[in-house]
Amino acid sequence: MKLYFSPGACSLASHIVAREAGLDIELDQVNLGNKETASGKDFRTINAKGCVPALELDNGELLTEGPxxxxxxADRNPASGLAPAHDSIARYRLQEMLGFISTELHKRYSPLFNPNSLDSVRAESIxxxxxxxxxxxxRLAEHEWLVGDHFTAADAYLFTVTNxxxxxxxxxxxxxxxxxxxxxxAARPAVQAALxxxxxxxKQ
Incomplete structure (x- = not known):
């Protein structure tokens, strides 16, 4: 598998999950300015959305969207506990949290990165x-992790956007x-390795 990423972008969450799961993945860095990959390709020919992350599967298919x-x-290594079992309420809690982070945090940061955003828009986002x-x-004052009693993909996502x-x-x-x-x-070995x-x- 190959993960297309940009340093510190939302793709970091997928990178962390891959390392936490102990997966052997290839990395290809994307310059989000000119949409060129480190391997010399036009990223838009790989992912027409032009956004990271994108995951090229072993069969050649492309999967997009971080959640x-x-x-x-996570499902490549169920024993990792990064995602609860399918059709369990815990799995839906994970999806609930991923959706919350995506819509209520991730996208709210976008105007803050845009130097052309109006002050009123920035203030509203903040x-x-x-x-x-x-x-x-x-939630975190009462529970160590967002979902259940151990680290999951939701924690990787929250860590990434909060950075x-x-x-x-x-x-x-x-x-x-x-x-x-x-x-x-941040202290987790897999997270240190991804960073x-x-x-x-x-590098560690």
Whole structure:
């Protein structure tokens, strides 16, 4: 399998899940500015959406969209516990959380990365993010992980998008449980390996 990624982008969550699952995947970095891959291809000929992550399967098929990719990767190693069993309420709780992170956090960051966003739009996004982080802080003050009693794909996703806060000036100091969660996830060996491979920290 080959994962198309951009350092620190939402594709980091899929990268973390792959490493947590112990999967042997090839990485191909995408320059999101010119849409060129490190292997010299026009990424748009691979994924017409032009967005990471994209996962090229062993049979040549392409899978896109982070939540789908994370669940696919987790299911390659069920024993990892990264995704609960199909047709269990826990699996739907995972999908519930992935959907929440995707719509209420991930997309809310987009205006903050856009230098042309109006101040009013930025303020609205920051206020919305802080409301949602308030909910997550309550959850994480009582539970170590978002779903069940162990690390799942949802935790990888929350860790990834929350890492963006410092880059866009979003103050999370009011959410100590979220900040503690970030440190807890960052300390995991597979997460350290993924961050190192993407050049975000020195390689382990």
């Amino acid at each position: 789908a990719i994370m669940q696919y990767l 206020a919305a993010l802080q409301r949602q982080y308030g909910l997550l802080d309550k 963006w806060a410092a880059h866009v000036g979003l103050d999370l100091s009011a959410f100590p449980a979220v900040l503690t969660f970030q440190k807890r996830v 190192g491979a993407e050049g975000l920290i020195p």
